[in-house]
Amino acid sequence: MTMVEVANGYLNKLINRSLIQVIKLDLDGSIIYCNIHDIWQEIILTKTREQNLVMLSTSGDYTRLKENIRRIAIHGFIENLRSLLIFGYRNPLNESSLSKLLSARPKLLNVLDLGRAELKSIPKEVFKLFHLKYLNLQDTGVEIISQSIGNLQNLEYLNLVNTLVMALPIGILKLRKLRELLVFPECDYSKNFAVHGFKTPREIGRLLSLEV
The missing domain is CATH 3.80.10.10 (Ribonuclease Inhibitor)
Structure with a gap:
């Protein structure tokens, strides 16, 4: 199993649990864009800031x-x-x-x-x-x-x-x-x-x- 297949597997699990929302699919059914619910997004951003994992520049x-x-x-x-x-x-x-x-x-x-x-x-x-x-x-x-x-x-x-x-x-x-x-x-x-x-x-x- 390739790294891409592993990553897609994790992504599909998150989609099935409604943690990630699919926005747009390609013609072959692959995901082009996806999104996170606003509530989960705020929680994730808060945690990443606390742990210095992500710095967001807007x-x-x-x-x-x-x-x-x-x-x-x-x-x-x-x-x-x-x-x-x-x-x-x-x-x-x-x-x-x-x-x-x-x-x-x-x-x-x-x-x-x-x-x-x-x-x-x-x-x-x-x-x-x-x-x-x-x-x-x-x-x-x-x-x-x-x-x-x-x-x-x-x-x-x-x-x-x-x-x-x-x-x-x-x-x-x-x-x-x-x-x-x-x-x-x-x-x-x-x-x-x-x-x-x-x-x-x-x-x-x-x-x-x-x-x-």
Whole structure:
């Protein structure tokens, strides 16, 4: 059983117990969006704040996030950060603010979800996150994946859905632990995609852990 299957199993249990509500399904029946009842959401947020598991930023000013944390005396929080999730239909996070946010070198970060961020390129700081396992770039304007992607040797999940990436660099072959690779690009039939499709290194089959 894969990690995704295990995670889906847990999710279905929560749905069956009415702790999570399904909002939208895909054509194949898979869940696109889900939600938590307001009462449970408030309880969860309260508990996570008490245990310093999650810091919620609603101002959209990501460049001040580290300063705000220091003001409330959670010293070294960024350095010990495990997950960074950026939500919002139009995400104001860009290359500059992301670089500043990651300049504190959160060495233990293993989840980086940048879905719908206003990114056209991936800041070099991302490729220094050695422990990163999950990288979501869905619905961003990223066009090129740098050869430095090979530095992320613990990466297991890479989502490039609805990006402008048309090819993967040979550095991707260094990602021996990569399990899921999602590469459904935005189709612009006025360009070469209509003829040439998505390009991967010829030796992509060497990634034996790859399942998707």
